[in-house]
Amino acid sequence: ETGVTQSPTHLIKTRGQQVTLRCSSQSGHNTVSWYQQALGQGPQFIFQYYREEENGRGNFPPRFSGLQFPNYSSELNVNALELDDSALYLCASSPGDQETQYFGPGTRLLVL
């Protein structure tokens, strides 16, 4: 059984650019959640996708958007990058929208 994978592992962007982060969910999981983790802090919920539909959203602006594909993999898109967007972006998959979440290794984004 393959775990949650994320790509790329590291990324450097400049302010104002756009970025796309990718996540492959664990086999058999139909739900993907995205979190932002700033250095030294706990993760903050961005949004969740369940069977290709957004299933809830945290306190993040609309420039954070996402997609889930028929194979349940997912993308996180961030437009108009700001310096404060520098963080570790974590993807978690679960076998349902009310089930235990299993995390990938994260993508570390640095915005200069």
Add this chain to the structure above:
Amino acid sequence: GENVEQHPSTLSVQEGDSAVIKCTYSDSASNYFPWYKQELGKGPQLIIDIRSNVGEKKDQRIAVTLNKTAKHFSLHITETQPEDSAVYFCAASILSNYQLIWGAGTKLIIKP
């Protein structure tokens, strides 16, 4: 909304001793409480979770206790080993609400 407080922020224990990390939550509707371990450069790894219909759960050297009346839950690690050194996060959620709300983390240091 839900708020989770975690203490202590840093915990240093002698190898072989026990470690206890405590969390409190604010929303009495919360009914799911996972604990994650995060090593440097990696995503959070689920180590144990508990639902509100259970007061205690144990898995080998790790146990979690939940006091719904006082709205707090604790992680207990016995016979600590060097590989237990990491940052530990507690979280809480209402299962129908899919969002995990995280504590700020505890850095556990195991002294040889």
